[in-house]
Amino acid sequence: MLDALSADEWRAVELSLRVSLWATLVSLPLGIFVAYALARWSFWGRQILNGLVHLPLILPPVVTGYLLLLTFGRKGFVGQYLDQWFGIVFAFRWTGAALAASVMAFPLMVRAIRLAVEAVDPKLEEAASTLGAPRLWVFATVTLPLILPGIIAGAILAFAKAMGEFGATITFVSNIPGQTQTLPSAIYAFLQVPGGEPQAFRLVLVSIAVAMAALLLSEWLSRAVARRIAGG
Template identity: 60%
Template sequence: MFDGIFSLSLTPAEAQALWLSLKTGLVGTGVALVPGIAVAWLLARGNFRGKFWLDSFVHMPLVLPPVVTGYVLLLVFGHNGPVGNWLETHLGFVLAFNWKGAALASAIMGFPLLVRAVRLAFEAVDPKLEAAARTLGAHRRDVFFSITLPLIMPGIIAGGLLAFARALGEFGATITFVANIPGDTQTLPLALYSALQLPDGEIHAMRFVVLSLVLAAGALAGSEYLARAAQIRIRGRS
């Protein structure tokens, strides 16, 4: 039994689920990254009417059941939804029931975690450093890219890792929005769920558990390496 669980050769179903998890996780995190940094900056530095409501809206996926989030995505981005129908009619771009929809679900579920980590990084930066650079004639854009962005890079890495990890474990919103289609939307959590429904699926389920553990360990190791590299770069600039 253990030989079957720890075999290094992947079945086609395992390879597809692993590839889909990586693809949807990376694409979803990439989609959320720039908007997440922008929203985090707005919440950290902005002082405007409606800030509380924006903050609440951003963090809504954390407190709502994932199935509710998936159903809302289906209503908005599905074939008959206002946005989904427009995208399909005018651009031929379909989100429901394919991997692109799974990436969108991953991006939305991981977005609050990304925003939270980056917002804390923004709040840790001393505004006097930015003000001093502006008094020396630097443009706001130059100050952001040369001073602020390097200082918040560990927070961006941490937020990206949290969003990616959330994407790897996403189940409820994904299965509601894009279903559980082998080879198209069946990521590792969905493949594990399918294996558990089979009478003799214990070995297959354990294989998916091992794959998930290896993938998570690799993501953590990569994040630690990038965070240390960012810290070394910051110390070199100081």
């Protein structure tokens, strides 16, 4: 199947993998922080934060993409300053596709990590704190190892979600071959032209294979880490 892919199809696959990897890696630290804050802290605006995190799951992806365009476009609220001050442009670039994918995948990541944090007995953290350990050290040595399976699951699920993101991406960065055309965008483009069904079908098979591999890897890694924690 892979041997049958054309150069344009390979570029779509490579771009999707790059976009998904960066979307996951860049959003992971923030995802861990937000998940821990929602699970452990009580503060004003907690429910608002929770709603904002999960909003991309409720809104139509096209709406999310349009909001990203209003915010991070060249004339957007934030994008104009990023362009003028730092020369950073997201709209109609592959980095914008990574931003859109990370926004759409972020709720799944946070949810998985939050469930892992909530499963940890707070008394373990309290015991370490009573021994004089700083809060950050308690998190690094007690909480983080225990929630590692959830972090792995959240990261890989976010990666798989980013691979399949279409609506927000095509709205924010369009569908430019070789620049912003990810796997879903390429499938859509092939389906719009006569005789493009075979190419679209090949990319559909690639998408299914990548998604299943990510899910199986997530399950295997989570179980391996859980066994190591239980045995250690």
